[in-house]
Amino acid sequence: MRVLIIDDENLIRKCLSHIAISRGHTTKTEKDGVKGLNTWLSFQPHLVFLDVLLPFLDGLSLLKKAGRQNHEKIIMMSAHYYFDRKSFENVDLFVKKPFDMTKILQVAENLVLNSKPEAIP
Amino acid sequence: MPLSHFNSKFPIPFFNKLFSCVSVQDFLKLIYKKNSQLCKTKSLILLCHSGHFGPLQYIYNSNGVHKKKYKDFLPQALPEEIRSNSKEDRLYLANLLGRPTQNILSLPVFTNQYSFNKASVLFIEFISKKPEEIAKVYSSLLSFISKCLGQVLLKEHLETGIQLWTATFNKLKEPLAVLDEKNQIINANNHFYTLLKEKNLCLDLKQETIQLEDQVFEKKTYPAVIDEKTYTICYYQDMSESLALRNKMIHNTKMSALGELGESIAHHLNNPLTGIKSMAELLTASQKLDKSTRQDIQQVTESVAHCQDIISNFLDFSREKNQVSVCDLNQIAKRTLPFLKSLTAFSGFQIDFCSEPVWIKASPCLIQQVIFNLIKNACQAVAGLDSNEKEVKASISINDSHAVLKVEDSGPGILKENHKQIFKPFFTTKHKTQGTGLGLNVSKSIVERFKGSLLIENSFLGGACFKMTLPLSAF
Numbered sequence: 001m002r003v004l005i006i007d008d009e010n011l012i013r014k015c016l017s018h019i020a021i022s023r024g025h026t027t028k029t030e031k032d033g034v035k036g037l038n039t040w041l042s043f044q045p046h047l048v049f050l051d052v053l054l055p056f057l058d059g060l061s062l063l064k065k066a067g068r069q070n071h072e073k074i075i076m077m078s079a080h081y082y083f084d085r086k087s088f089e090n091v092d093l094f095v096k097k098p099f100d101m102t103k104i105l106q107v108a109e110n111l112v113l114n115s116k117p118e119a120i121p
Numbered sequence: 122m123p124l125s126h127f128n129s130k131f132p133i134p135f136f137n138k139l140f141s142c143v144s145v146q147d148f149l150k151l152i153y154k155k156n157s158q159l160c161k162t163k164s165l166i167l168l169c170h171s172g173h174f175g176p177l178q179y180i181y182n183s184n185g186v187h188k189k190k191y192k193d194f195l196p197q198a199l200p201e202e203i204r205s206n207s208k209e210d211r212l213y214l215a216n217l218l219g220r221p222t223q224n225i226l227s228l229p230v231f232t233n234q235y236s237f238n239k240a241s242v243l244f245i246e247f248i249s250k251k252p253e254e255i256a257k258v259y260s261s262l263l264s265f266i267s268k269c270l271g272q273v274l275l276k277e278h279l280e281t282g283i284q285l286w287t288a289t290f291n292k293l294k295e296p297l298a299v300l301d302e303k304n305q306i307i308n309a310n311n312h313f314y315t316l317l318k319e320k321n322l323c324l325d326l327k328q329e330t331i332q333l334e335d336q337v338f339e340k341k342t343y344p345a346v347i348d349e350k351t352y353t354i355c356y357y358q359d360m361s362e363s364l365a366l367r368n369k370m371i372h373n374t375k376m377s378a379l380g381e382l383g384e385s386i387a388h389h390l391n392n393p394l395t396g397i398k399s400m401a402e403l404l405t406a407s408q409k410l411d412k413s414t415r416q417d418i419q420q421v422t423e424s425v426a427h428c429q430d431i432i433s434n435f436l437d438f439s440r441e442k443n444q445v446s447v448c449d450l451n452q453i454a455k456r457t458l459p460f461l462k463s464l465t466a467f468s469g470f471q472i473d474f475c476s477e478p479v480w481i482k483a484s485p486c487l488i489q490q491v492i493f494n495l496i497k498n499a500c501q502a503v504a505g506l507d508s509n510e511k512e513v514k515a516s517i518s519i520n521d522s523h524a525v526l527k528v529e530d531s532g533p534g535i536l537k538e539n540h541k542q543i544f545k546p547f548f549t550t551k552h553k554t555q556g557t558g559l560g561l562n563v564s565k566s567i568v569e570r571f572k573g574s575l576l577i578e579n580s581f582l583g584g585a586c587f588k589m590t591l592p593l594s595a596f
Contacts, residue, residue: 011396015403079391098395098429 001112004045005029006036006062007077008054012097016049019101023109033057040066046112052078063090073111075104139269143280145169145188148273149181152243152266159258160250163223166214169230169241169270172278173285180218199242200227203260205252214244223248226255230267241270296338297356299345304353313357335545336361372559387432394432398425431459437486445571447594450479450488450517450524457492464500469511469531479517479524482594483571491567491575494560495528495587502532502584512582519593523573526589529580540577564589 003020005027007013013029020027028043030036033054040048040062052059059076068090076088079097088094092111095104135155142148149165156162164182168191171177180187200207205226214222226245243266247255259266290297291311298309316333331338338357345352401422405415434456451474458465458472481488496515503511512531519525535543542548544565561575568575573591580586 009392009396011393011400015396015399018403019399079395080388097391098398101399 001025001047001109002043002045003027003047003049004036004040004043005049006031006033006040006054006059007049007051008032009051012051012077016101016105019105023105031055033059033062037062037065044070045072046070047108048072048074049108050074050076052076052080052083060088063088071115073108073115075108136265136269139266140272142269142273143276145177145179145270145273145277146181146186148270149179149186152245153181156245156247156255160247160255163246163248164218166217166244166246167241169274171274171281173281178217199240200229203228203256203263205256210244214246222246224250224252226252226259228259228263228266230263230270241274243270293356295356295358297354300353300355302351307352316357330360331357335542337364369559384436387435390432391429394425394428398422398429401425434459445482445484447480447482447596448485448488450481450526450591451475452478453485453488454492454515454517454526456485457489457496460493461496461500464497465513467508467511468500468503468513469508470496470500470513471515473514473516473518475517475519477519478596479519480594480596481524481571481591483591487567487570488591491564491589492526492528494564495526495589498560498587499528499530499532499585502530505533506531514582520590522593524591524593527586528589529582529586530584531580531582532584534579534584535577543577544575 001024003017003025005013005016005020006029007016008031010031013031017027017029025047028039028045030039034056036050036054037057050059050063054062057065059078063074063076073092074090075093075095076083076091077095077097077099083094084096085094093104093108135151139148139151142151145167149167153162153165156165164180167179167181169177169179174190176191178189178191200210203226204210206224207227210225210227211222214225223246226247228243228245230241230243245255290308293310293312296310296313296316298306298313301307316336316338329340331340337360339360340355340357342353342355345354401418404410404418405422410418437456454472454474464470496513499513499515503513510531513528514530515526515528517524517526539548544561548562565575568589568591571591573589576588576590578586578588
């Protein structure tokens, strides 16, 4: 499964990526919105972890520009209380930081598998 | 008036006296006295009109004077010339006095020019002489008596007018003065003198505001032209309340801006903390680590959890979560203490929690603010002492049907005369950088909002003791 992680916080990128790799996925990480969008389009991920507040291009605008390329599942992350599930329409899951990364990854995997199991390598 | 009219019965000095009367009572008294020399006089009844009070009725007899308002003259009671024992008059007076009358002499006293174009009438009730004889005595004096009465009514009118205006002027809450063109005070009300002069204030009339101990006055002026002269009416408005309100508002705005800033910082901190926490957890899971490194990393995880606790505590505290709920005062205090650590750590702080839950019905967030203020104040009070003398004690207990929080210190205490002041907004004994003078004021209003009280007592530790009492609630 291809997992794209877009977050400006180095440790979060590192950890999520680490956990994802350890569970057998391929990952790419980006630290800003513009690079994130480019990678999204080229990498064609099955699963995207997307932070809301990002440099250059914020998570929501990025989501609008990228659209759904390939039925990928999108998980929005934020530490800010004024965002909640209702703030995001086109998103499969919203998690508030801090969160348990291993657990969330498990949930996300299930989301992908349940929607299109045959497409996952 | 021909001199021949003044006879031995009514000598000139009498008229001088009559003319200089200042009240209707005096006027009637003189007439009564004089008339008694002519015949046995029973009473005098005067119906007249006063500018301030409208139609008045005076009854004068040996018991003194009785004055009252009445609706209006009865038309048939108005004689056009002196008449005696008129049927109408006797009937009218019998109704008025509630008894049959003796001989009645009715004198139309035309005081029109003074008594606002309303005619007056004087009835003289007497016995023992023939009415015609008495009528004769008065006939030549009628116009003079009329003039005198008119004069008296005018004097009374002026007097009442002056009294009314003086009272109004003096009853005005604002200190007020009237100044002439040279800015000299020509008139000022009592408040002006008491508030501004008795406080030994050298009053500079150009000064726009006047600061007293606990009041602030702002000068307002407007011109008044009287008889082509320009006067300045200058009054001082008590701005203390509106100033206090304004400062409170500024303070609130500042605090809410600070709160927002703090919240934003707290959220931003959550981001890297999430990373640190996850990374530390990942590392702990790694097989390669030796035991002591693993323990160290474990400690990092714990510290991160602690940081997150502080942040979430802070967010609860700062967010406007003012919902009222039933909560345990012990718990609220426990959650407040981490914010005070920097102060309590060096203040000899001790807290005794209640052994059982203390349920109160209030907004935990607001009560947290009160506890924060009280403990902060106590710690600041002992700041100047040697470390072995520093003592701050807090205790939570249940007293009858009340939850009680006491915070006391070994500081210098609060002077008795300041006990009341201390809860007023902007009253502070601290240095500007340490306090706004709002903490206790806000705390008191919070506690009172939940039907409790905040009192100050002397502490056995030597300093002040603040006692917050809130009604207990059923869980």
